[in-house]
Amino acid sequence: MVFRRFGERIVCYARRKSPWVLHLDTGGCNGCAIETFAVLxxxxxxxxxxxxxxxxxxxxxxxxxxxxxxxxxxxxLGRIYDQTPEPKVVLAVGSCAISKGVFHDSYNISGPLxxxxxxxxxxPGCPPKPEAILQxxxxxxxxxxEKYRI
Amino acid sequence: xxxxxLIYPGFVFLVLASMIYYGILRKVAARMQSRIGPPIWQxxxxxxxxxxxxxxxxxxxxxxxTFWPFIAITSVLIAGLLTPIAGIVPLSFTGDIVVLIxxxxxxxxxxxxxxxxxxxxYGVVGSMRGLIQMIGYEFPFIVSILxxxxxxxxxxPFLINTxxxxxxxxxxxxxxxxxxYFVSILAxxxxxxxxxxxxxxxxxxxxxxxxxxxxxxxxxxxxxxxxFVLISLGIALFFGGSADILMFxxxxxxxxxIITLARVLVARFRIDQxxxxxWFFGFVALIDLVRVVLIL
Numbered sequence: 001m002v003f004r005r006f007g008e009r010i011v012c013y014a015r016r017k018s019p020w021v022l023h024l025d026t027g028g029c030n031g032c033a034i035e036t037f038a039v040l041x042x043x044x045x046x047x048x049x050x051x052x053x054x055x056x057x058x059x060x061x062x063x064x065x066x067x068x069x070x071x072x073x074x075x076x077l078g079r080i081y082d083q084t085p086e087p088k089v090v091l092a093v094g095s096c097a098i099s100k101g102v103f104h105d106s107y108n109i110s111g112p113l114x115x116x117x118x119x120x121x122x123x124p125g126c127p128p129k130p131e132a133i134l135q136x137x138x139x140x141x142x143x144x145x146e147k148y149r150i
Numbered sequence: 151x152x153x154x155x156l157i158y159p160g161f162v163f164l165v166l167a168s169m170i171y172y173g174i175l176r177k178v179a180a181r182m183q184s185r186i187g188p189p190i191w192q193x194x195x196x197x198x199x200x201x202x203x204x205x206x207x208x209x210x211x212x213x214x215x216t217f218w219p220f221i222a223i224t225s226v227l228i229a230g231l232l233t234p235i236a237g238i239v240p241l242s243f244t245g246d247i248v249v250l251i252x253x254x255x256x257x258x259x260x261x262x263x264x265x266x267x268x269x270x271x272y273g274v275v276g277s278m279r280g281l282i283q284m285i286g287y288e289f290p291f292i293v294s295i296l297x298x299x300x301x302x303x304x305x306x307p308f309l310i311n312t313x314x315x316x317x318x319x320x321x322x323x324x325x326x327x328x329x330x331y332f333v334s335i336l337a338x339x340x341x342x343x344x345x346x347x348x349x350x351x352x353x354x355x356x357x358x359x360x361x362x363x364x365x366x367x368x369x370x371x372x373x374x375x376x377x378f379v380l381i382s383l384g385i386a387l388f389f390g391g392s393a394d395i396l397m398f399x400x401x402x403x404x405x406x407x408i409i410t411l412a413r414v415l416v417a418r419f420r421i422d423q424x425x426x427x428x429w430f431f432g433f434v435a436l437i438d439l440v441r442v443v444l445i446l
Binding site: 010011012013014015017018042045047048050054055056058059061083085086087 | 176180183184185186187188189192194195196197198199201202203204205206350354355358359360361362363366
C-alpha cells in the first residue's frame with residue numbers, strides 16, 4: 001500500500017514535468033494560433049518545462065484549443081478529445097474559444113468550447129500574449145495536480 | 151555474472167544511461183538552437199509519465215499491436231548485453247557479433263511491425279518508409295562492421311575492443327569504414343537527415359501514431375537504447391575501444407555531440423535520396439573491405 005502510494009506520487013510528479021502539447025485551431029481568424037505557435041518557438045520554448053509539441057492526440061496530455069468552434073469541426077473536436085488518453089487537460093485560448101468573441105451571431109458557430117468538452121483553464125485575450133498562454137499551461141498543470149489528487 | 155547482466159553494465163545501467171544520453175542530446179540540441187531546453191533527466195520523467203497513462207486499443211488494430219513494442223525493447227536490450235561497454239561484456243561467446251547484428255535489425259523490425267499492426271494509415275506508411283530505409287542502411291552497417299572483423303580475424307566485439315586498446319584505433323586505419331558506420335548509426339536511430347519514418351510534418355508520428363501509454367514508452371525507450379548500443383559498439387569497433395568507464399564516457403559523449411550536430415544542422419532526405427546516400431557509403435566502406443582482404 002505504501003509502495004503504491006509512493007509510485008502514484010512519482011507518476012504524478014513526472015506528469016507535471018512533461019506536458020506534451022497538441023495545438024488545435026478550430027476556426028476563426030488564426031490570431032490565437034499564431035500566438036500559440038510563438039509559444040513553441042525558441043524564444044518562449046516550452047521544452048524548458050519538459051513540454052513537446054506533438055501533432056498527435058494519442059501522444060498528447062494538454063490540448064491547447066484556439067478559435068471559435070465552427071459547426072464543421074464540432075464532431076471532430078469531440079473525436080480528438082476522445083482519442084486523447086487520460087489524464088488530460090484542456091486549455092481554451094482566446095475570446096472566441098471562451099465566449100465566441102466577435103463571431104457571436106454568426107450562422108456557422110456552434111457555441112463556446114466548454115459546451116463541447118470540459119475546459120480546465122481559460123486564457124482570455126484577443127489574441128492572448130504568448131506569455132499568457134505559457135502561464136495558462138503552467139496553471140493547467142496545477143489544476144491537473146488537484147484534479148487527479150491521490 | 152548475474153550482477154553484470156542485471157545491474158552494470160546490464161539492464162539497469164543500459165536503461166538509465168541511454169535515457170540520460172538521450173536527455174543530454176536534447177539539452178545540447180536545445181542550447182544549439184539558443185533555447186534553455188529540458189533537464190537531462192527529462193526522458194526518465196517522460197517514461198514514467200507514459201507508463202502512468204491510459205492504454206488505448208483501437209478497434210481495428212491487429213493482434214500484434216499489444217506485443218510488438220515489448221519484443222522490440224527485449225531484442226534491443228539483448229543487443230546491449232552483447233555489446234562491450236567500458237571494457238565489459240555481460241554475455242560473450244564465439245561469433246556473437248553476428249547475433250548482435252541480427253538483434254539490432256530485429257529491434258528496428260519489431261518497431262516497424264508494431265506500426266503495421268496498428269492498422270492506422272499513417273502508421274503503415276511510416277513503417278513502410280522505415281523498411282525501405284532499412285534496405286538502405288543495413289548494407290553500409292554490415293560492410294563497415296565486417297572491416298574490423300576481417301582485419302582482426304575475430305568475430306567477437308569484446309576481443310576487437312581489447313585489440314584496439316593495445317594496438318591503436320581501427321578508425322585511423324580504416325577511415326572509410328568508420329565514416330560509413332557513423333552514417334549508418336544516424337540512419338538506424340532515425341536522427342536527421344534520416345527521420346523519414348516518424349516525419350511529423352508529413353505523417354503524424356509515423357509508426358507510433360496509434361500508440362499510447364506503456365507501449366509508446368517501450369517504443370521510445372527501444373529507440374534510446376538503440377542509440378546507446380550503437381554508440382558503444384562504434385567505440386568498440388572503430389574509435390579506439392574503451393578499457394575503463396572514464397574513457398568510455400569521454401568517447402561516447404564526443405560521438406553523441408557529433409550526432410547532435412547532425413540532428414540540429416541538416417534537413418530531411420526524401421526516401422530515394424536516403425537509398426542513394428546510404429548505398430554510396432556502403433560502397434565507400436567496401437573500399438576498406440577490399441583493402442583489408444588484399445592486405446591480408
